[in-house]
Amino acid sequence: MEAPLYPDFSLDPSTPRGPQPAFWVGPRHLAGDDRRLYDSVADTLSGLGWTSLTIVRGRHELDEAPEDRQVLRSTVLHISPDTLRWAQWSLADEPFRLGDLPIAWQISARTDTSSPLAAWSSYFTTDVPGEAVADYLVALDARDQPAVPHTGPEAVLDAVAAHGWLRDIDQPHAGATDPTFTSHISLGEVPPLIQDADPRALTIDADEAGPAGWQAWAEPALGAPCLWSASFAASVPHDLIAVFAASLSSTAPVLRRLLPEATRERLLRAPA
Numbered sequence: 427m428e429a430p431l432y433p434d435f436s437l438d439p440s441t442p443r444g445p446q447p448a449f450w451v452g453p454r455h456l457a458g459d460d461r462r463l464y465d466s467v468a469d470t471l472s473g474l475g476w477t478s479l480t481i482v483r484g485r486h487e488l489d490e491a492p493e494d495r496q497v498l499r500s501t502v503l504h505i506s507p508d509t510l511r512w513a514q515w516s517l518a519d520e521p522f523r524l525g526d527l528p529i530a531w532q533i534s535a536r537t538d539t540s541s542p543l544a545a546w547s548s549y550f551t552t553d554v555p556g557e558a559v560a561d562y563l564v565a566l567d568a569r570d571q572p573a574v575p576h577t578g579p580e581a582v583l584d585a586v587a588a589h590g591w592l593r594d595i596d597q598p599h600a601g602a603t604d605p606t607f608t609s610h611i612s613l614g615e616v617p618p619l620i621q622d623a624d625p626r627a628l629t630i631d632a633d634e635a636g637p638a639g640w641q642a643w644a645e646p647a648l649g650a651p652c653l654w655s656a657s658f659a660a661s662v663p664h665d666l667i668a669v670f671a672a673s674l675s676s677t678a679p680v681l682r683r684l685l686p687e688a689t690r691e692r693l694l695r696a697p698a
Contacts, residue, residue: 466556525655527551535572545573546661553654561673585672
């Protein structure tokens with residue numbers, strides 16, 4: 427059982443102790459996003475040379491003071507230099523939910539610039555560790571063809587197994603969990619509304635299973651709300667998901683100031 431190295435040191439953000447101290451914490455998959463999921467990912471995209479666009483929708487009357495303007499919806503869109511891949515921060519855009527959690531980042535790619543439609547999309551809610559999303563985007567940026575698969579699904583399970591995760595007993599070729607049985611990754615039916623260019627996703631009957639895609643989530647306690655979840659359309663290349671899985675399951679500690687309430691007591695931590 428994991429326990430804090432410094433249990434008497436409060437990490438409650440409401441505690442009036444001045445500036446919040448920084449800690450190195452682990453395991454990463456339970457460490458949350460430090461409430462910096464946008465900043466950590468956007469900084470990575472900026473370093474890769476992606477262009478960011480802010481889209482604001484609302485009502486603007488003539489001679490209206492800026493503070494009186496009614497902004498209805500807004501989003502930030504990051505686009506790669508070749509325009510074949512993009513990442514949308516949609517948390518301020520009233521996003522749909524995944525595992526009862528609001529989706530924060532939607533990352534997509536297309537095969538060529540002649541088509542405006544995404545070949546696949548992937549979705550990440552709040553509290554997904556920003557390091558894992560950033561590593562996923564770096565791998566996506568490095569690909570010449572972002573929509574062409576290079577490996578099979580076994581690469582995803584190999585990535586987490588290398589960090590001590592256990593394969594699912596009933597489905598050893600389609601799922602794995604961390605040693606505390608808190609976080610999971612599974613290949614199976616994707617949730618509704620997940621965008622994918624695979625035509626089978628549009629032609630299946632209600633009683634048929636569609637193309638299988640990867641899902642990942644953290645459930646701090648049996649039956650408790652999920653801490654975070656991520657969903658990948660069936661056409662997302664497995665090698666990209668393997669990069670995300672490897673980063674998510676990494677045993678390297680991450681720097682945090684704010685820890686999730688649901689997993690705080692499960693985290694090892696040391697002052698940074």
